[in-house]
Amino acid sequence: MSLAGPIGFFRPPNISPDLQDGIGRWRGLDLANALMSGVSPDGRHYYPALPYVAYAKMQPRDVADLMAYLRSLPAVSGKPPEHDVPFPFTVRRAIGLWKLLFLDRSPIEPDSNRDDSWNRGQYLAEALGHCTECHATRNLLGAVKPATRYAGGPDQEGTGFVPNITPAGIGHWSRDDLVELFTTGSTPDGRRVGSSMADVVVNTATLGLQDRQAIADYVLALPSRPTPQP
Numbered sequence: 001m002s003l004a005g006p007i008g009f010f011r012p013p014n015i016s017p018d019l020q021d022g023i024g025r026w027r028g029l030d031l032a033n034a035l036m037s038g039v040s041p042d043g044r045h046y047y048p049a050l051p052y053v054a055y056a057k058m059q060p061r062d063v064a065d066l067m068a069y070l071r072s073l074p075a076v077s078g079k080p081p082e083h084d085v086p087f088p089f090t091v092r093r094a095i096g097l098w099k100l101l102f103l104d105r106s107p108i109e110p111d112s113n114r115d116d117s118w119n120r121g122q123y124l125a126e127a128l129g130h131c132t133e134c135h136a137t138r139n140l141l142g143a144v145k146p147a148t149r150y151a152g153g154p155d156q157e158g159t160g161f162v163p164n165i166t167p168a169g170i171g172h173w174s175r176d177d178l179v180e181l182f183t184t185g186s187t188p189d190g191r192r193v194g195s196s197m198a199d200v201v202v203n204t205a206t207l208g209l210q211d212r213q214a215i216a217d218y219v220l221a222l223p224s225r226p227t228p229q230p
Helices: 028-037 060-072 093-102 116-128 175-184 195-204 209-220
Strands: 003-005 008-010
Touching: 028 060, 116 209, 175 195, 175 209
Parallel strands: none
Antiparallel strands: 003 008
16 A cells, blocks of 8 residues: 655555564554654654644544554554655755644643534544545645635545535535545535545544534534635
């Protein structure tokens, strides 16, 4: 598997419990550091192709649950090829500087003015679902531009333009419309999502109905933002 990006190709690691090639020797703390700080057990910075900018806001109990699930999977041997990125992006120390600028580890605080469904949807969309990693435009350093969050932007793999999902883009959609998309990939106008969103739907379809409704409630309450120019 290879993830294309503006600076090259990234190969996701083996995260099966294999003791040699996977994460079978990892502790729960190692997984937490990887997801929430972007740091490997041996102290190397991970590239932000791993969306730790969002995962940094995960709740510790969810990290623990994820580790329990990963440990239940069958061990698979084999390591992927190295990332294919040019110099100077091979110098990982520079990622530490990038984190100082763009990695916000502050937790997501519930909004007392919103109901439980909205607050649950905020957590699912902002942390676990990392929706803005795709539905936004990035600056020259590859970080999300805050003014474009959820407003869409060029696909990072170079396969088109990710749509605006603020009211400026889907303001005519209902809660049921969004839940249907998260379940089947079908849009109100009879189309089906494609590209990486089709893979997202494979996962959102497995969520409980209340979680799909919660994400819909959060997305539909987003502030309206204009679609950035491609």
